[in-house]
Amino acid sequence: MAKKLFSVLQSDLSRCYVTDSTNVAIHHIFPGSGRRTHCERYGFIVALRPDYHNMSDHSVHDNPNKGLDLELKQSCQRYFEQHHGSRDEFRQIFKMSYL
Numbered sequence: 001m002a003k004k005l006f007s008v009l010q011s012d013l014s015r016c017y018v019t020d021s022t023n024v025a026i027h028h029i030f031p032g033s034g035r036r037t038h039c040e041r042y043g044f045i046v047a048l049r050p051d052y053h054n055m056s057d058h059s060v061h062d063n064p065n066k067g068l069d070l071e072l073k074q075s076c077q078r079y080f081e082q083h084h085g086s087r088d089e090f091r092q093i094f095k096m097s098y099l
């Protein structure tokens, strides 16, 4: 049975995190095959309108580790450090620190 996706950053994954649009794609905040599963486990997921996701030059996929993408990664890392473990533990799971 597929596990239901949840996000620690927003309660409603049917609306865009930035614009509130209902035209959304689900984004795993820490991409890469090994990290997707961890994103789902910890709720490090957001809903984004396609242009903020990967369909424009201001999308998170086109601007890794800056702007909105960095903001999302840092928010999740802060959440992890408040609720789950240390920065070292975060780094072990997600391969690098964003703070």
Ligand SMILES: [Zn+2]
Binding pocket: 026, 027, 028, 053, 061
């Ligand atoms: Zn994505």
